[in-house]
Amino acid sequence: MKKIENIAVLTSGGDAPGMNAAIRAVVRAGIYNGLNVFGIRRGYDGLVHGDIIPMDAKSVANIIQRGGTVLKTARSDEFRTYEGRRQAFENIQKLGIDALVVIGGDGTFTGASKFIEEFDIPIIGIPGTIDNDLAGTDFTIGYDTAINTVVDAVDKIRDTAESHDRLFVVEVMGRDSGLIALRSGISTGAEAVLIPELEVDYDAIMKRLDKTRKNKSSRIIIVAEGDKEGGLVVAEKIQENFPHYDVRVSILGHIQRGGKPTCMDRVLASRLGVASVEALLEGRRGEMAGLICGQVQFTPFSKAIKHIDKINENLTRIVEILSL
Amino acid sequence: MKKIENIAVLTSGGDAPGMNAAIRAVVRAGIYNGLNVFGIRRGYDGLVHGDIIPMDAKSVANIIQRGGTVLKTARSDEFRTYEGRRQAFENIQKLGIDALVVIGGDGTFTGASKFIEEFDIPIIGIPGTIDNDLAGTDFTIGYDTAINTVVDAVDKIRDTAESHDRLFVVEVMGRDSGLIALRSGISTGAEAVLIPELEVDYDAIMKRLDKTRKNKSSRIIIVAEGDKEGGLVVAEKIQENFPHYDVRVSILGHIQRGGKPTCMDRVLASRLGVASVEALLEGRRGEMAGLICGQVQFTPFSKAIKHIDKINENLTRIVEILSL
Amino acid sequence: MKKIENIAVLTSGGDAPGMNAAIRAVVRAGIYNGLNVFGIRRGYDGLVHGDIIPMDAKSVANIIQRGGTVLKTARSDEFRTYEGRRQAFENIQKLGIDALVVIGGDGTFTGASKFIEEFDIPIIGIPGTIDNDLAGTDFTIGYDTAINTVVDAVDKIRDTAESHDRLFVVEVMGRDSGLIALRSGISTGAEAVLIPELEVDYDAIMKRLDKTRKNKSSRIIIVAEGDKEGGLVVAEKIQENFPHYDVRVSILGHIQRGGKPTCMDRVLASRLGVASVEALLEGRRGEMAGLICGQVQFTPFSKAIKHIDKINENLTRIVEILSL
Amino acid sequence: MKKIENIAVLTSGGDAPGMNAAIRAVVRAGIYNGLNVFGIRRGYDGLVHGDIIPMDAKSVANIIQRGGTVLKTARSDEFRTYEGRRQAFENIQKLGIDALVVIGGDGTFTGASKFIEEFDIPIIGIPGTIDNDLAGTDFTIGYDTAINTVVDAVDKIRDTAESHDRLFVVEVMGRDSGLIALRSGISTGAEAVLIPELEVDYDAIMKRLDKTRKNKSSRIIIVAEGDKEGGLVVAEKIQENFPHYDVRVSILGHIQRGGKPTCMDRVLASRLGVASVEALLEGRRGEMAGLICGQVQFTPFSKAIKHIDKINENLTRIVEILSL
Known part of the structure; x- marks a missing residue:
């Protein structure tokens, strides 16, 4: 050699x-x-x-x-x-x-x-x-920087959601992977996290939204961009189901790549x-x-490069437990 | 009394x-x-x-x-x-x-x-x-917080624009007013700022983009949401004019309202x-x-409430001078 | 039970x-x-x-x-x-x-x-x-928040160090542990990191400072508060050894505990x-x-509570390699 | 010419x-x-x-x-x-x-x-x-960046002050001028602000500290470095007067010069x-x-260069009113 x-x-x-x-x-x-x-x-x-x-x-x-x-x-x-x-x-x-x-x-x-x-x-x-x-x-x-950028952005959105009693659907990066969505979801106290790796159970989400309503004035749903439906569709479905909710969408986009x-x-x-x-x-x-x-x-x-699935079942369980 | x-x-x-x-x-x-x-x-x-x-x-x-x-x-x-x-x-x-x-x-x-x-x-x-x-x-x-949030977001976008030699069109808040756009545009070294108060001179913008090309690897165009056309249309027009540019759009959205x-x-x-x-x-x-x-x-x-126009002509002039 | x-x-x-x-x-x-x-x-x-x-x-x-x-x-x-x-x-x-x-x-x-x-x-x-x-x-x-706070502070100090061609000794928290010092030292491109777990080899530090001088206009030395001597003494020793250096000290203090x-x-x-x-x-x-x-x-x-030593020898080695 | x-x-x-x-x-x-x-x-x-x-x-x-x-x-x-x-x-x-x-x-x-x-x-x-x-x-x-850096640092200190029911004396830059101190004091809800331009009325400060005690668990006193006595002395005096307070000092130092x-x-x-x-x-x-x-x-x-005094009496009055 x-x-x-x-x-x-x-x-x-x-x-x-x-x-x-x-x-x-x-x-x-x-x-x-x-x-x-x-x-x-x-x-x-x-x-x-x-x-x-x-x-x-x-x-x-x-x-x-x-x-x-x-x-x-x-x-x-x-x-x-x-x-x-x-x-x-x-x-x-x-x-x-x-x-x-x-x-x-x-x-x-x-x-x-x-x-x-x-x-x-x-x-x-x-x-x-x-x-x-x-x-x-x-x-x-x-990865760590990107999720902190997401968390920082969602914290800001939380301020306005809380002031207006709104539900925000926030779409974050992750074409094939829900990892950014999952960790940022836990970190921002999201009600639900939708990721490409898991089938979305809309019934469960709607039930949870309804059930936890009294504990929360604002709600955040995090959707990975690779999710089958994307943030806009998810927002529409929730709005249909709860017509009196004030539902908004935010697509974080390219800010997630930059920064110190x-x-x-x-x-x-x-x-x-x-x-x-x-x-x-x-x-x-x-x-x-x-x-x-x-x-x-x-x-x-x-x-x-085999994209071995790193989704930790414990993390999805934690989203559910903490979204009470 | x-x-x-x-x-x-x-x-x-x-x-x-x-x-x-x-x-x-x-x-x-x-x-x-x-x-x-x-x-x-x-x-x-x-x-x-x-x-x-x-x-x-x-x-x-x-x-x-x-x-x-x-x-x-x-x-x-x-x-x-x-x-x-x-x-x-x-x-x-x-x-x-x-x-x-x-x-x-x-x-x-x-x-x-x-x-x-x-x-x-x-x-x-x-x-x-x-x-x-x-x-x-x-x-x-x-206002001051919101423009700093915009500036912080565009600084992040600049990192990725610079790495990829891209042109970003960034849409910021301001339904009736270009003030957020104008100040954040100066602060982020934007090539051009499009605001509802002023007619857009696309010819001038295209000429400037072409002329300043050798000095810059990345470019930022700031568009106020109240602009007649909006970020997506502006991006399309630039892309049409310069087919070889790598043009992207980012709509900052609700993060602009929150934060400390x-x-x-x-x-x-x-x-x-x-x-x-x-x-x-x-x-x-x-x-x-x-x-x-x-x-x-x-x-x-x-x-x-009379929305007296606060657009300072000096500021629009400064965008032009500094976008060399 | x-x-x-x-x-x-x-x-x-x-x-x-x-x-x-x-x-x-x-x-x-x-x-x-x-x-x-x-x-x-x-x-x-x-x-x-x-x-x-x-x-x-x-x-x-x-x-x-x-x-x-x-x-x-x-x-x-x-x-x-x-x-x-x-x-x-x-x-x-x-x-x-x-x-x-x-x-x-x-x-x-x-x-x-x-x-x-x-x-x-x-x-x-x-x-x-x-x-x-x-x-x-x-x-x-x-811990992760605290080291990021330190890194953010030292990045700011780097700006002023770089502008004035200065050497800064920055004292960070860690009464018994050099972990905050070590990771923040790597992250801020510190010339040397002094921690309670390791004997300080002043000769080596002085030699390195002298040797790397041509590559750097500013230098940062991170000292854990639990270090035997503390930031002020370290600064004095360096100043004595290199009388023409512009040496400054910054003790970060309580900001390291707070924040999101x-x-x-x-x-x-x-x-x-x-x-x-x-x-x-x-x-x-x-x-x-x-x-x-x-x-x-x-x-x-x-x-x-046994304070098992988490100092990773690889990390101290990395400080040295990267401080070229 | x-x-x-x-x-x-x-x-x-x-x-x-x-x-x-x-x-x-x-x-x-x-x-x-x-x-x-x-x-x-x-x-x-x-x-x-x-x-x-x-x-x-x-x-x-x-x-x-x-x-x-x-x-x-x-x-x-x-x-x-x-x-x-x-x-x-x-x-x-x-x-x-x-x-x-x-x-x-x-x-x-x-x-x-x-x-x-x-x-x-x-x-x-x-x-x-x-x-x-x-x-x-x-x-x-x-100036605007520096006071925002100070405010950000004091917000962090407030977190820890609030958690421990502490009083913090924070020394900020300003050798001849109390402007950084005054504006950051208002912005962080400081109990008192000591600046070189004004004689310190310790009696008034002690009375106010005593009077406002029931409304606050944490307190912040901002001292400009140009103040006659400096943060350490101010802290000692307060500690002497209120021996049961948990008084701490933080000198912000050089971080105030750097940053975006x-x-x-x-x-x-x-x-x-x-x-x-x-x-x-x-x-x-x-x-x-x-x-x-x-x-x-x-x-x-x-x-x-005549250092015309910019201290606005309204600002010192506002510190007092809002420190209730």
Whole structure:
């Protein structure tokens, strides 16, 4: 196996708070271990087009607290073609880059797997996505920040709901996963949480709304965007059932991706950034670094992207108990 | 004129951050001046239905920092009828209430005017609305908090816009007024701000977008909800004109009403709360207390609700200069 | 064993964000399980003096997002005496309270152990302390919020440090534990973190400061208050060694205890609140409910208070690697 | 008068949130008006040492929301000497710089006055200081952000004060000015506010504390750092007078300088930045741009630095009324 002397790092897929902390950790851990580190801009697209810059310790100073990604991220249709990947490999060879760290989600790791298969380049992945939908890590980078952003927004909505005795249906991110919805639902005292993983029992919801009415002047229903029906339909159904309720809808949208990363996301990103570099030096490749029960663990890309269902039945039960 | 010994306070219309600070100031200033103070719940609706509670200094402890209104607010169709107002007046007489302080916007003051006309009850108004659309005060209570909430949300959107080189159209509150849009637009470095008070010059916007392209990777366009076309249409037009742009829309919605009031809103509410009680004791009525150039001023309700246009041409000019 | 029909909940020791979420969960889980629930005010002091109030579902509405504790907390010298505990027991008997949930830290659980020993009353504990210094749970309630408050404060200090090319020594909470210091240090890109668990190697710190100078204009050193020397002394030593540095000290103090709980603290508090009630009903007693690797686990009080050292060597290593 | 073609901007004195927004506005307004713009790093020190860089529209992209100052700031003993200023003038001449915009406080403008006197260079000042202690503007840039930071911190302290029934003495910034103390005191419901501008009447404070005791479980006293005695002494006196109170002190310190600027500070900075460039082009010099009653006004440096007392007697009266 070739000795690793030059590595490069990129971010890909939807941006997530903490990606900058991960980039910083990769760059500094690389330098700490005597490597040269490059930054690839705009994800795989920058790899295909050679948009690659040298990074030093100073180039990542004062970014740990910034949302987004200083390396930018983008879709790359070209990297999905063999020709695109070939071009990417040539760019890597030109600069003498021996290994990659890719920060992103399942699409990122699928691309990386293909690239390893065809060009035998060592790659380690870091889970950077607000959706927390990867196997092999308890939490993905960005998830904790995103749910805190949701909680903060719903707290604000609660103020106005409480003042007007309103019921609010709040739609939060999570196309395939109800994790953001579930945790933010518990945290905001939601009456009900609708997620793609579970069939909605409207009868039960309507009964609960009716039953808990005397204890509450305001109510919040959290709906994951991946729910079959979406926030607007859910709101209509409730309004139909309880015509005298003052029902409103709020779709939180893109604010959920941005903002300063929380402490947890910064620590997670820092640990996985260091671990990914050390893993490359130890000869690992084709794996994602994750944190399981406080320990760094590695999981093959093929397993990590399997969206193993992390919905904890205990959490759904807690929503019900506490919505009294 | 009858000596004022008992007063009552209510909040009406859309809730605004700082209403609690205003309630607290009215209650404490009342007690400080030897009055009994009552709280009317759910605005004029509570007045009609006699939902009125005694308040003491302690009942408003620790609420200055809370969003929403502890007295709640509601629409009241009944108060719009003579019969409703007659009932309201009876409730007031029953409790010996001599005067009212009403916190709200133009609808609130219109109702108050009618009530004074018919039943000759002294009322002073406090401007509590996020829209800042009243004459007779530089700022309404809640406005400063709302624009800071918008700015905070757009800062988050900027993170993701910057990471993906996107153009975001962000729709903010302001049905009749572009003030939230204009100030938040300057504060977030928006490329353009579309407001109901001004005709949109799409040609100019498109030219500016094209011209400034090289200086910016992300762009933000702020649209007031009262704009003729709304955020979605604006986004479509831009997308049509620049098919290769990655254009997204975010409608901020109800989060803009909630949250902890800013220092400015708390001070404003505290000053106007004290002033409203002192005004009643000095024999004023039918007027709104406002702050103009740092001084408390009183404006008759009929003038206050005239939506005098506060759009400062300097501000629109500044958006243009700084969007280079 | 007597059937449990009436339970009471108290908070004790230093307040921690999330205590209200835990109270809410205990009250609602109690009601959900058909119990009557009482709230004891001001910790063990209220128990001794019979300051005990009935709680219903509504009494804990809209508190999940509030810092502090609505039941208040206090020191109780009397509860440390047998006579005090006897009085407490009488108060419990008078109201027919069969079991207690106590929310707090090691002092709280030590008191509870004594109380069980003498009066055989079932008690379950919930870890509520910002210090995260208890065995039997990965995190205590309040810890995640406190470190985020620290991180937010240090981010602000970084702005001014960066503008003036200054070195800041920031002292954070943690009398016996460096956990707040360590995680916030990683999160804020601190140059060094001084904690009570580890001997300070000043030589190494001075060397590192000198070596990394060219990469950084500002530097942050985090010192746990329990560190042998404290922030002021550390600052003096650095200033002596590098007379031309602009060294400043900031002691964060009490702001670290307050504020809205983070999502993580709310979920943790909600889960442990429900678990504590269910544990009492299952016959458990004298144990603390904790969360280990995402699963609720119970640990005898005697073990929980043993301050098992949670300092992760990996974390100290990461501070060093990333401070390049 | 020589035509102005090249201008430079610097920040000097203590950093203040919003300075970046002001720099951005100067740079872009300069370019908008066809000028070349330079940035001087580290205040007058950079002017003396020629640390001057060209700025374009892009160099100030995405900084409007950042605390601190990207141009950095520093003390300059050399600029206080004639020799230093002569060197500064040479650097300006070398680069063909025709005029300066200086952002800072009274020290900054005193230096500028001297420089104009000796070398006849057009300079316009922008008030950038958290202290709001300049005549000629209702508010200085950074003041609104700083008081909101204070309010946010005291809200957190209120949580813990309320939980423990404590009295907190909080010391806030303001060496010569009680404005931060006064406004944050009103905003946090402080019992009393001690400021350098007013003699402290301890008797009155003690009486009020005693009298209001039944209405409040927690109390906050705000002390400006410039107060004769400071927070620690005030706390001791209260403790002596009320030995059974649980009195604590918190000195907020440097967190008050940092953080994202509020909307108000960003708008203020943007307006004054544009105005300062336009003023130079109109032939103004030796004046500070300020905002009075919503209008841009210019005040000679000699008047601006006179610390005209802005303490509003109404505000001190409001603290008293509302502390019931």
